[in-house]
Amino acid sequence: MKIVLFLGLLALGYFAGTAAEKKHFKSISEREAASIALPVLSVSKLPENLVATESALVTGSAVISIDYFKRILASLINIVGGKVISYESLVDRARREAILRMKESAGHYDYIINLRIETSVIGNSANQKNGVGSVEVVAFGTAVKVKSDANQI
Amino acid sequence: MYLVNTETIPGKKIVEMYGIVSGSTVRAKHVGKDIMAGLKNIVGGELKGYTELLQESRQEAMERMVEQAKSMGANGVVNIRFATSSVAQGASELYVYGTAVLVE
Structure with missing residues (x-):
């Protein structure tokens, strides 16, 4: 019974998670293309x-969460070590989404300078x-x- | 109130610096949201409840910082930084700090 539940969750995580991630990445690239006119700089001047x-x-x-399949995959990779692809896409999604939201809130401004990005792990209680x-x-x-009227770069 | 995370305020002149001001909040997620997040953890994706919660808390921390700056007689805060830390299981602290300044 337990193994069925486990495999069920694994399959659900894989299919639903992959579909959701693809959709999210598509939306991110579309919005990135749409907001290309607003440059974001990490310099302060x-x-x-x-x-x-x-x-x-x-x-x-x-706040982006990882799916069940990827979490299991990552814990397996943890044993042998190496590149943990499942987390790479997670943080990539979260960062790009956060930057896009910041850009979308900038409205009529011309530039965003001094970009800083902070990442933190939350919700330990939500995963056993x-x-x-x-x-x-x-x-x-x-x-x-x-x-x-300033000169363009 | 001028709020920026650069050292100077673009296009303005800083005439006086008052020192550091900060604001923080510690928030725990409520059980309902936690259960929803637990379910969402299976399929992955954005946890909207958490995003909103953290945004609200950060806003509150900012307001506290602004209050403090106002009480010092400042009309701007420069070099604003955010920090997040989890102080206990299921609770996180959101901290905002910056330097209170007087702008011409």
């Missing part, structure tokens, strides 16, 4: 020729198996508006 007129703090965050359950990523930066 704009080039001299751009004069800032307005600034505001913008943030975006996302050891290891990472879900990650929270918060992306934050300063949105600035530049003088419209």
Whole structure:
């Protein structure tokens, strides 16, 4: 009985999880293409020729959880060591989603400077198996508006 | 209130620095959300309940920081940083800090 439940969860995790992940990645790339006009920089100062007129703090965050199949896979990889692909896509999804949300909240601004990304593990209680359950990523930066008559780079 | 995470406020001049200001909240998720998250953990994907909860808490921490800055007579906070840590099983602390400044 237990093994049936386990295999059932494994299959559900694999099929539903993979489908959801594909859909999410598709949505991420579409939105990334749509918001390409708003550059995000990790430097703290704009080039001299751009004069800032307005600034505001913008943030975006996302909590993404891993599926059952990948969690089991990761715990197996943990034994032999090596590249844990299942977690790579998890943090990648979370980071890109957080950055996109930050960009989407920046509205009429021209640039986002001083981007910082913080990642933290949450929700240990939500998974009984050891290891990472879900990650929270918060992306934050300063949105600035530049003088419209300034020279373009 | 000027809030930025850069060292200076783009386009503005800082005339005085008052020192560090911070705000924090410790939040636990409630059981209902935890159970939902447990189910969501099987198929993976975004845990919307948690995202919202953490956003609200971070907002509250920010408000506390802004209150503190205002009481010092500042009208801006620069170099804002966020930090998250889990203090106990199922609870996380959200911490925001920055430097209170007076902007011209």
